[in-house]
Amino acid sequence: MSKSFTSQVEYLSGKGDGVVVCEDGHTYFVPGSWPGDVIVFRVDQTPNENEKFGYASLEEIITPSPERVIPKCKYQGHEVGKCGGCPWMIGNYSSQLKHKEYRVKYLLEKSQLVTGATSLDQIVPSPKKYGYRNRCQIKCDGEIVGFVSAKSNKIVQIDECIVLNEKTSNLLMNATAKAWQAKTTHAVNYIDLDETMNDSEIFLNKKRAFAQGNNDQNEFMKTWIKNALSKIENKTSILELFAGSGNFTEVISKCSFETIFAAEANGPGIKKLIQKNIPKVKPIAMDLYRKTNFNNLPPKAFEVSTLLVDPPRDGLGASKNIIPLLSKLNTIVYISCNPETFVKDLRFIKTQGFTLKYIAPIDMFPHTHHVELLSILTNVQISPNNCLARQEIQR
Numbered sequence: 001m002s003k004s005f006t007s008q009v010e011y012l013s014g015k016g017d018g019v020v021v022c023e024d025g026h027t028y029f030v031p032g033s034w035p036g037d038v039i040v041f042r043v044d045q046t047p048n049e050n051e052k053f054g055y056a057s058l059e060e061i062i063t064p065s066p067e068r069v070i071p072k073c074k075y076q077g078h079e080v081g082k083c084g085g086c087p088w089m090i091g092n093y094s095s096q097l098k099h100k101e102y103r104v105k106y107l108l109e110k111s112q113l114v115t116g117a118t119s120l121d122q123i124v125p126s127p128k129k130y131g132y133r134n135r136c137q138i139k140c141d142g143e144i145v146g147f148v149s150a151k152s153n154k155i156v157q158i159d160e161c162i163v164l165n166e167k168t169s170n171l172l173m174n175a176t177a178k179a180w181q182a183k184t185t186h187a188v189n190y191i192d193l194d195e196t197m198n199d200s201e202i203f204l205n206k207k208r209a210f211a212q213g214n215n216d217q218n219e220f221m222k223t224w225i226k227n228a229l230s231k232i233e234n235k236t237s238i239l240e241l242f243a244g245s246g247n248f249t250e251v252i253s254k255c256s257f258e259t260i261f262a263a264e265a266n267g268p269g270i271k272k273l274i275q276k277n278i279p280k281v282k283p284i285a286m287d288l289y290r291k292t293n294f295n296n297l298p299p300k301a302f303e304v305s306t307l308l309v310d311p312p313r314d315g316l317g318a319s320k321n322i323i324p325l326l327s328k329l330n331t332i333v334y335i336s337c338n339p340e341t342f343v344k345d346l347r348f349i350k351t352q353g354f355t356l357k358y359i360a361p362i363d364m365f366p367h368t369h370h371v372e373l374l375s376i377l378t379n380v381q382i383s384p385n386n387c388l389a390r391q392e393i394q395r
């Protein structure tokens with residue numbers, strides 16, 4: 001029989017769960033708890049050897065945190081059968097922002113990536129707290145259509161989602177009303193919905209091109225990128241990695257670079273980017289997580305002075321190995337949707353002579369632990385080793 005304990009929740013983990021230090025000497029993640037709560041929790045799994053954290057379940061809130069609010073969504077919750085999409089809806093919005101900012105600062109300081117030369121900006125709140133999302137993925141098992149349940153891979157049937165914007169909400173209602181039974185091919189299928197589609201494009205298991213999920217914050221990011229790039233003096237050419245369907249490429253094309261090399265995986269994103277036919281842009285379809293694929297880049301792409309990257313949550317992965325090959329590189333604009341992989345990548349980028357000049361967190365997804373980062377790195381000096389490495393790949 002697992003034991004129950006009482007403790008105050010101290011902070012939130014990287015994945016957004018409340019963290020308690022227990023009288024048994026261990027530290028536990030407790031989903032559904034919020035910093036400041038005094039809770040009773042049941043230990044589900046003590047930490048294994050070499051692990052710092054164990055897992056526990058919330059049994060009772062003895063004293064609620066002053067930051068707690070009643071979630072506006074009827075499906076929200078941390079138990080099986082509840083929607084796990086917006087776990088932070090239990091905290092007021094200003095506390096959500098505070099905890100996101102705290103996590104970013106903590107990671108940067110722990111990794112010693114912030115220097116006297118770094119400007120660390122305040123988090124940019126989302127103008128809309130509800131009705132902000134322009135896309136979502138729902139699941140279907142042949143009978144039920146809905147979102148994935150907290151703590152399991154079961155599906156929670158839903159008939160509305162208050163964080164979706166109007167267009168995507170309408171698509172959701174039409175998608176959940178459809179009879180999918182005859183068409184299901186796997187035990188669990190997905191349906192991608194986004195505001196740019198209409199009902200006739202609702203299909204099972206058909207991946208749609210990536211889109212930034214919050215229109216207001218996307219506009220903010222685009223303006224920020226335009227301003228950041230306009231300050232660069234040497235605007236010969238730029239390499240954009242993880243360009244998607246050209247959301248940022250269109251902004252870059254207005255920033256007086258001579259050539260823009262835009263690389264993206266072979267899929268729906270690059271197809272859209274090619275169709276856009278943006279002046280001065282050279283789209284390149286390639287798997288950026290395969291280092292050997294760098295050979296597919298045109299030689300001129302190794303002569304860029306600026307690099308802009310916006311990788312998925314996994315971070316740069318093998319694509320970071322291109323940095324030492326760019327002998328003329330002096331500015332990196334790194335847009336990240338995962339502070340943990342961002343910090344890991346920055347440790348490598350730092351070894352290449354770059355310093356973090358500016359960083360700002362931005363809240364793209366209210367009521368979740370996700371936080372986006374906008375950053376600029378500049379190089380201290382161009383290392384002769386970098387030039388050598390580049391010559392090697394060109395042979």
Ligand SMILES: C[S@@+](CC[C@H](N)C(=O)[O-])C[C@H]1O[C@@H](n2cnc3c(N)ncnc32)[C@H](O)[C@@H]1O
Nearest residue numbers: 210242243244247264265287288289310311312
């Ligand atoms: C965070 S999105 C950025 C997209 C774009 N910057 C935008 O604002 O819409 C990351 C992009 O990386 C692409 N991607 C994921 N894995 C990749 C890979 N192995 N190689 C190249 N691109 C990849 C995804 O398709 C997606 O378009």
